[in-house]
Amino acid sequence: MRRNHKKGTGIGLIAFVVLLLFGIIAYKTIDLEKKVKQAELKIERLNSQVQEQEELAEEINNLKAYVQTKGYIEDIAREKLGLVYEDEIILESKEDE
Secondary structure, three states, X not given: OHHHHHHHHXXXXXXXXXXXXXXXXXXXXXXXXXXXXXXXXXXXXXXXXXXXXXXXXXXXXXXXHHHOOHHHHHHHHHHOOOOOOOOOOOOOOHHHO
C-alpha cells in the first residue's frame, strides 16, 4: 500500500510542476504581447514624427529657395525699407492714416 501512496504523490508533484510552468509561460506570453503593443504604438508615433520632420525640412528648403530669389528681395525692400521703383506711383488710402 505504501507504494501506491508514493506514486500518487509523485504524479501530483509532476502535475503541479507542469501547471506551474504553464502558468509562468502564459504570464510571460501576455507580458510579451503587451510589450509588442507598446512597441507598435511607439513606432507609429515615431513614424508620425518622421513625417512631420520631413514636411518641415521641405518647407525649409522651399523657404531657402525663395529667399534667394529677386521677388523675395523686392518684397523685403518694399515691406521693411519702403522702397519702390522709380516709375511706380504709390496711392495711400485715408484709412491708413
